Amino acid sequence: MEQPSSLLRLLPGIDQLLQTEQAQALMQTYSPALVTQALREALETLRVHIRSGAVKTLEMDDILSSAKAILMRAQRMDHRPVINATGILLHTNLGRAPMANRAGEAAKQAAISYTNLEYDVQTGKRGDRLVPIVNALLAVTGVEDALVVNNNAAAVLLALSALAKGQEVIVSRGELVEIGGSFRVPDVMAQSGCTLVEIGTTNKTRLADYEQAIHDETAALMKVHTSNYQIIGFTQSVEMADLARLAKQRGLHAIYDLGSGAMLPLSPYGLLMEPLVKDALSQGADVVCFSGDKLLGGPQSGIILGKKEPIAKMKKHPLMRALRADKMSLAALEATLLLYQDEGIAKRELPLYRMLNESVDTLKARAETLLSLLDKPARSVARMIDSQAQVGGGSAPGETLPSIALSFAPEHIGLNELYLRLSQAETPVIARVHQDSLLVEMRTVRDEELQPLADAIRLALSQEAS
């Protein structure tokens, strides 16, 4: 065994390390400058460990493999897939729902090739990036015209700016929604240069309230779906059909911010509160806005459906250029909409509908498999329980889906510590702390994720409390 000082003198130089076979191999992938820098870092770390006495013998291979690890770590993306064990299907912090494979493929193809984004291959002339997507929207919804922007917040901003700038828009006090991430109806209204006219009370708004508020300066009546809350008890609100009739009589726009934009009925899953896109249209709204990445299950985008004239005004508005969607989102959205041509295909291919559809028995079987992948100590603190999943992400507020979870109540580590360890796992696992246990929900987990999930749980529980 060497003394630290003599060991330090024995350390190889960078030039010597660069000559090794392993370093040469690394330079097939990484530039000489990057390899040199990684070797320096590896040597520096080794010096520290030698001085502290933690390292007592010198292995050339160790230096090279730690340099390799440094290079690989630097290449690793911070942005990566995580396992959603929260039971919240549309989890905004986790990127809302995964898209269908076909949509993902379409986005990838658009990303890595040239595309006919603004080129009409039939005529050989310049084209409009929205034409394919508008056609797909018309085919699925039967609407007169349509438009796509970056997200629903942008859609509402554009609709109000193009249709009501400098004028008044009437909204019920019960619908002055705030969506997480600072989308507030009054603020969007101010930003678009409209004056918000609040009517009714928090719990009750009648058609007469709208009628009385209309005057020369009024441009539109707007209805906002209360996506993330419910008002229950002594309540009253005005249906879109009545609002649309009134708007038509007075020559005003009837704008409906639908939030989620469900294309398929959710009643088979016990979710009754979400309005459907086709109902919003048939009730006579002349502009309907919703997100592409909530219940539609597509990429982040804002979809605007409506009558020709208001949509034409929006298309011409200067904000349109600032809010336009990119080629990857448009490709993914078109692929998603094509799935809706057949309800069966949509339900099979969209991960969101697969999650909604799974029976409690399927979830139980998934929990059993997960239990079987754990080791004994982890299994001994786990219990399968009935639980509840939620749609989340500003959809179906207050409504739940029956679910199954594994509940962990270990004695040797705190729940917050366990939660953090899971979120820091190789494949991060985002779980849920509920009362005195940590829940790993089965409705938002896929079978392919069970192995990395089990690995993360096993490791998290095997370490002592820090």
Ligand SMILES: *Cc1c(COP(=O)(O)O)cnc(C)c1O
């Ligand atoms: C979610 C939501 C929005 C914002 O949509 P994004 O696509 O997240 O920008 C606006 N209005 C309502 C009613 C919503 O539910």
